[in-house]
Amino acid sequence: MSLIRYALLSLLAREPLSGYDIKQQMNDRFAPFWKAGSNQVYPELSKMESEELVTLISVEQHSYRPARKVYEITDIGKTTLAEWTIEPKEVEKVRDDFLIKAYNSWMIPPAEMIERLKDIKVQHEERLAIYERKMVELSGQFKLFDTSDPNFSSISVIQFGAQYERLYLAWCEDLIEKLNLSLQQQK
Amino acid sequence: MSLIRYALLSLLAREPLSGYDIKQQMNDRFAPFWKAGSNQVYPELSKMESEELVTLISVEQHSYRPARKVYEITDIGKTTLAEWTIEPKEVEKVRDDFLIKAYNSWMIPPAEMIERLKDIKVQHEERLAIYERKMVELSGQFKLFDTSDPNFSSISVIQFGAQYERLYLAWCEDLIEKLNLSLQQQK
DNA sequence: CGTATCATGTAACATGTTACATGATTTT
DNA sequence: AAAATCATGTAACATGTTACATGATACG
Numbered sequence: 001m002s003l004i005r006y007a008l009l010s011l012l013a014r015e016p017l018s019g020y021d022i023k024q025q026m027n028d029r030f031a032p033f034w035k036a037g038s039n040q041v042y043p044e045l046s047k048m049e050s051e052e053l054v055t056l057i058s059v060e061q062h063s064y065r066p067a068r069k070v071y072e073i074t075d076i077g078k079t080t081l082a083e084w085t086i087e088p089k090e091v092e093k094v095r096d097d098f099l100i101k102a103y104n105s106w107m108i109p110p111a112e113m114i115e116r117l118k119d120i121k122v123q124h125e126e127r128l129a130i131y132e133r134k135m136v137e138l139s140g141q142f143k144l145f146d147t148s149d150p151n152f153s154s155i156s157v158i159q160f161g162a163q164y165e166r167l168y169l170a171w172c173e174d175l176i177e178k179l180n181l182s183l184q185q186q187k
Numbered sequence: 188m189s190l191i192r193y194a195l196l197s198l199l200a201r202e203p204l205s206g207y208d209i210k211q212q213m214n215d216r217f218a219p220f221w222k223a224g225s226n227q228v229y230p231e232l233s234k235m236e237s238e239e240l241v242t243l244i245s246v247e248q249h250s251y252r253p254a255r256k257v258y259e260i261t262d263i264g265k266t267t268l269a270e271w272t273i274e275p276k277e278v279e280k281v282r283d284d285f286l287i288k289a290y291n292s293w294m295i296p297p298a299e300m301i302e303r304l305k306d307i308k309v310q311h312e313e314r315l316a317i318y319e320r321k322m323v324e325l326s327g328q329f330k331l332f333d334t335s336d337p338n339f340s341s342i343s344v345i346q347f348g349a350q351y352e353r354l355y356l357a358w359c360e361d362l363i364e365k366l367n368l369s370l371q372q373q374k
Numbered sequence: 375c376g377t378a379t380c381a382t383g384t385a386a387c388a389t390g391t392t393a394c395a396t397g398a399t400t401t402t
Numbered sequence: 403a404a405a406a407t408c409a410t411g412t413a414a415c416a417t418g419t420t421a422c423a424t425g426a427t428a429c430g
Contacts (some may be wrong), residue, residue, distance in 0.1 A: 021419090033281050
């Protein structure tokens with residue numbers, strides 16, 4: 001039911017991982033699509049183990065550290081994930097704070113709003129750079145047209161991310177331009 | 188602090204509204220950017236009233252119905268909203284369920300995945316149509332270059348929405364095409 | 375004659391975020 | 403000497419969703 005469950009399974013469908021690995025992948029590699037706190041990952045893994053969606057395949061003990069518990073997806077886990085994947089669902093709300101801020105731009109002096117937009121642009125440029133780096137990384141190890149290769153899916157999702165950032169940048173630039181025009185008209 | 192507060196203020200900055208009005212605007216007109224339940228709207232309005240961000244300007248009693256309580260934003264409310272609007276903040280995660288589903292597309296038979304994508308496309312086409320209708324509505328009552336007109340902001344946000352839906356559609360079409368190619372190669 | 379609308383609100387539940395706790399080791 | 407890394411996990415808090423409650427009237 002909960003979304004986090006399927007996010008975890010999506011990663012485990014590709015390779016066995018520990019809770020810690022999953023957190024890393026979400027917060028570093030998978031970012032900025034997703035994020036998960038330890039309080040969600042660890043309890044969910046235990047629950048999924050008791051429901052036989054995953055199994056514990058090894059417990060590595062490096063002397064002093066807490067035991068590293070590595071989980072593998074089961075066949076039940078795979079079919080559960082596949083069923084969820086093709087299950088129809090209403091699409092999400094967009095829900096981006098900055099869009100509400102933009103909805104208030106009429107209250108803000110144009111010069112100030114332009115500064116804000118430039119800040120936002122920098123952040124989106126950084127994200128775009130991350131996606132583009134990932135694209136280069138992945139496209140090397142990918143056989144064209146093999147849609148059953150996990151990399152096919154990774155690439156398509158990253159491509160979405162990159163396109164999204166380009167859209168955001170273009171939108172910011174357009175707004176900046178309009179605000180600039182109105183500044184010049186005032187003079 | 189909470190986001191809902193600023194969403195409410197954003198609407199009240201344009202005109203006085205009741206809690207019911209706000210819910211309507213969010214769930215109908217403002218959709219699909221945002222959504223709010225009554226349990227968030229009504230208590231938040233009371234809280235904001237006690238903090239003097241809004242004031243109750245009228246209580247309409249239509250015989251049998253619960254009293255309709257209309258709120259207006261105060262000057263404190265306006266400056267609070269304006270400050271929040273220009274306050275820098277890290278940009279949001281994208282977080283769309285379907286992107287996780289797409290991340291699992293390698294597990295799904297291409298023909299099935301194509302069907303799913305077509306379903307999603309329909310939903311995004313509907314949203315695009317909503318945005319385009321709103322654009323026509325709004326652009327009529329808008330003086331070009333007047334960035335202090337609330338409609339200027341409305342238009343820019345809706346434009347973002349429309350561009351987003353076009354991106355989503357293009358991405359779906361691209362994926363469908365790739366999946367189709369791999370189907371033909373299998374034959 | 376059942377359902378939708380107006381209009382407030384509460385309660386129960388699900389989900390997500392931030393901070394904390396442990397504790398040796400490696401890096402700065 | 404301080405901070406980051408690995409690795410598990412818990413607790414407190416904030417936010418969001420779904421369902422319920424009231425109750426007269428208008429609509430199909």
